[in-house]
Amino acid sequence: xxxxxxxxxxxxxxxxxxxxxxxxxxxxxxxxAHSPDPALGGDTFAQDGRLLYDWRSGAAPPAxxxxxxxxxAADVGESRASRAATFAYDSNGGNPIGYGTGTCGVNGxxxxxxxxxxxxxxxxxxxxxxxxxxxxxxCQMYTDPPNGCYDVETIALDELGHVEGLGHHVNYSDDSDxxxxxxxxxxxxxxxEGYNMHVLGVCDIAQLQIxxxxxxxxxxxxxxxxxxxxxxxxxxxASVVYGGNVTFTATLRVVTDTAYxxxxxxxxxxxxxxxxxxxxxxxxxxxxxxxxxxxxxxxxVVSARxxxxxxxxxxxxxxTNEGLRGxxxxxxxxxxxxxxxxxxxxxxxx
Amino acid sequence: xxxxxxxxxxxIAVVAATIVVVGCGPAVTPPSVTPPSATSSAPPATPSQPxxxxxxxxxxxxxxxxxxxxxxxxxxxxxxxxxxxxxxSPWLTGAPLTVGSGEPLSLTVVPDGRIATWxxxxxxxxxxxxxxxxxxxxxxxxxxxxxxxxxTWTVEITLDFAGGAGQASYFWxxxxx
Numbered sequence: 001x002x003x004x005x006x007x008x009x010x011x012x013x014x015x016x017x018x019x020x021x022x023x024x025x026x027x028x029x030x031x032x033a034h035s036p037d038p039a040l041g042g043d044t045f046a047q048d049g050r051l052l053y054d055w056r057s058g059a060a061p062p063a064x065x066x067x068x069x070x071x072x073a074a075d076v077g078e079s080r081a082s083r084a085a086t087f088a089y090d091s092n093g094g095n096p097i098g099y100g101t102g103t104c105g106v107n108g109x110x111x112x113x114x115x116x117x118x119x120x121x122x123x124x125x126x127x128x129x130x131x132x133x134x135x136x137x138x139c140q141m142y143t144d145p146p147n148g149c150y151d152v153e154t155i156a157l158d159e160l161g162h163v164e165g166l167g168h169h170v171n172y173s174d175d176s177d178x179x180x181x182x183x184x185x186x187x188x189x190x191x192x193e194g195y196n197m198h199v200l201g202v203c204d205i206a207q208l209q210i211x212x213x214x215x216x217x218x219x220x221x222x223x224x225x226x227x228x229x230x231x232x233x234x235x236x237x238a239s240v241v242y243g244g245n246v247t248f249t250a251t252l253r254v255v256t257d258t259a260y261x262x263x264x265x266x267x268x269x270x271x272x273x274x275x276x277x278x279x280x281x282x283x284x285x286x287x288x289x290x291x292x293x294x295x296x297x298x299x300x301v302v303s304a305r306x307x308x309x310x311x312x313x314x315x316x317x318x319x320t321n322e323g324l325r326g327x328x329x330x331x332x333x334x335x336x337x338x339x340x341x342x343x344x345x346x347x348x349x350x
Numbered sequence: 351x352x353x354x355x356x357x358x359x360x361x362i363a364v365v366a367a368t369i370v371v372v373g374c375g376p377a378v379t380p381p382s383v384t385p386p387s388a389t390s391s392a393p394p395a396t397p398s399q400p401x402x403x404x405x406x407x408x409x410x411x412x413x414x415x416x417x418x419x420x421x422x423x424x425x426x427x428x429x430x431x432x433x434x435x436x437x438x439s440p441w442l443t444g445a446p447l448t449v450g451s452g453e454p455l456s457l458t459v460v461p462d463g464r465i466a467t468w469x470x471x472x473x474x475x476x477x478x479x480x481x482x483x484x485x486x487x488x489x490x491x492x493x494x495x496x497x498x499x500x501x502t503w504t505v506e507i508t509l510d511f512a513g514g515a516g517q518a519s520y521f522w523x524x525x526x527x
Contacts, residue, residue: 041514042434105409105427108437115434132426133440155438162436167517168429175481185429185519186441186480 034177036206036224038167043116044211045085045164051120052090056098061124064140065152069097069124071198072156076164079199081222082208083215084164097122101129109136109150112159120163124152139190148189151196157182161204165211169203177203180224206323210261217297218270225323227263228255231273233314233329240306242339247303248275250291250314250329267298268324272317275302277310280333285313307345309335408435410518411459413507415447417497418454423447425507425520432516441479444504444523449497451526457493457507464512468493475502475523500526 045051053073055061061069073087080086104111104123113121129136139145140152161183169181178184179194181201188195200208206224214221221227229252236247250273254266270293276285291300291314300314311331318326339345410432416422423446428439449455459465469488471480483506487495493507503524510517 040431040434040436105430105437105439107426107428107439107442109439111435111437113435131440133442158438162431167431173483173485185438187438188479189440192479 034172034180034203034224035170036203036210036222037161037169037181037183039207039211040114040162040165040167042114042165045116047083047085047212049085049117051085051087051095051163052093053087053095053097053120053122054089054091054093056096056121056123059098059100059102061097061099062127062141065099065124065138068140068152069156072153072160075153075157075198076160076200079205080208080212081200081205081214081219082212084208084212087160087163095119095121097124099124100126107131107133110155110159112162114163114165116165122156122159122163124155137189139196145190147191150187150189154182154195154197155187157198157200158184158187161200164208166204166207169201210263213262214266217267220322221263221324223321223323225263226325227260227323228257228325229253229268229316229327230255231314231316231327231329233275233312233332235312235332235334238333239335239337241337242341242344243305243307244336245303245305246334247301248289248291248312248314248332249294250275250300252298252300252314252316252327254324267296268316269293269297269299271319271324273300274315274317275304275312276315276328277312278331280309280311285315288312306334306336307339309333408432409437410509410511410516411461411463413457413459413509413518413520415455415457415505415507415520415522417449418456420449422458423522424460425522428506428519428521430516430518432518436516439519441477441506442504442521443475444506444521446523446525448525448527451497451500453497455495455497459509463509463515465491465493465509466512467510469508470495470505471508472498472503472505472524475504477504480506497524497526502526 055066060066070089073089077086102123104125108125110124125136127136127138127141137146137149138152139149142149166183168185169183171177178188179197179201180203182197183204190196202222203224206222209222209225231250231252233248233250240246252268252271252273254260254263254268256265258264273291274287275289275291277288278285289302289304291302294301311333313331314329316326318324410427410430413425414422415425426442426445428442430437467488467490470486470493471483472486473480473483486498503526505522505524506519508517508519
């Protein structure tokens with residue numbers, strides 16, 4: 001299981017780089033499965049920007065659909081886990097969302113335009129439209145939604161993801177990771193799994209985090225990411241008297257890499273960082289103390305009285321609940337003087 | 351026709367250069383976006399007409415599939431992103447095309463469009479979605495592959511256009527004899 005997870009992480013790491021390179025290169029590039037959604041071209045909206053939409057004059061969606069679209073806008077705010085823009089209805093919003101017989105291509109059920117950082121448009125095809133592929137049914141237009149209907153809230157969330165700059169997620173060949181993203185090439189219909197997802201998926205969030213950053217240094221990184229970190233460690237003194245006090249300060253940051261977009265070089269706080277030690281000339285590390293988060297952001301500190309010389313390192317273990325890769329700092333040595341004042345132990349060492 | 355092609359190329363250039371956003375939304379003055387703490391300002395009035403068709407250069411080019419010496423058939427355009435626009439479609443049944451088993455098939459885009467990468471997937475005709483799709487060919491540059499075995503298949507070809515122009519899926523209903 002761990003091996004498989006590591007394999008996925010390594011693959012995800014490479015794919016993340018590919019995804020970001022694609023984002024830097026231009027609009028969309030097809031990338032392999034289970035990685036962040038690819039990035040659409042063009043700029044991003046302002047971090048935490050607030051995009052106000054209204055209903056297109058003369059083409060407002062039916063009330064049931066308006067409610068679902070508003071819910072989707074709220075879904076973005078609640079599940080973005082990033083500093084991506086949020087959406088809200090405003091009667092003077094200026095970013096029109098329409099509904100009706102207008103086209104989204106010959107076969108499209110919904111479509112969008114984005115012109116970041118200026119604005120966007122969105123359109124939903126009309127209930128009951130007969131396409132070559134079948135008759136369009138929006139679930140929210142029924143009291144008892146039939147199988148085969150599209151959930152408006154999910155489709156709207158998909159389109160809002162596009163507006164943010166997300167391309168279609170590339171699933172595994174068997175679609176087993178379908179629910180990792182709402183922004184899908186082929187949205188599912190009732191009752192298939194994921195047809196009514198009302199939160200952004202982890203791989204949607206991953207690309208949002210790359211493009212817009214995480215909300216804060218203690219925020220979780222999407223599990224669809226595999227972001228490398230770098231740990232450093234310093235000590236207040238390289239040598240102390242027997243029983244002397246030493247303060248250890250560690251820093252934890254995201255590795256500086258353009259592939260990480262706005263996540264690059266982020267300080268990482270609020271994580272479990274341990275100070276480990278080993279006697280000089282040995283290879284086995286043992287846990288020594290838990291380091292406490294301190295300022296500046298991304299720093300961890302612990303003070304200890306030392307009674308024997310040792311090497312120390314700070315360790316951030318790869319967490320299971322987010323997409324950060326653990327790291328250990330290079331070792332630093334502290335030399336402790338001999339005990340000269342009784343009582344002294346029979347052998348040195350704490 | 352040449353004049354039309356030239357006009358189309360001009361439009362492509364304009365789109366590429368400016369990333370003008372039109373597509374399935376109407377060509378409107380860019381709507382307002384407020385910063386987090388700003389109060390919303392009244393935007394310009396929005397037009398009441400529906401978005402224009404994406405049949406022109408507001409959408410990916412047509413994709414045409416043909417066997418050697420056979421009639422070319424334009425695929426059904428499915429989901430795509432194209433510069434600042436995009437449209438989401440269901441899995442489609444595909445435009446009908448009859449070919450022989452194992453026959454070489456080649457795809458071209460009209461009027462033009464450089465293809466970076468492509469992938470061909472098929473499912474037995476009648477399948478409602480991509481869940482059972484299998485990849486039968488993929489590559490870079492001009493797509494070329496062999497027809498699957500006898501039967502009727504829905505074939506999806508996904509194209510990634512060079513220069514990051516976008517991505518599009520096209521569908522054919524392949525009757526293989």
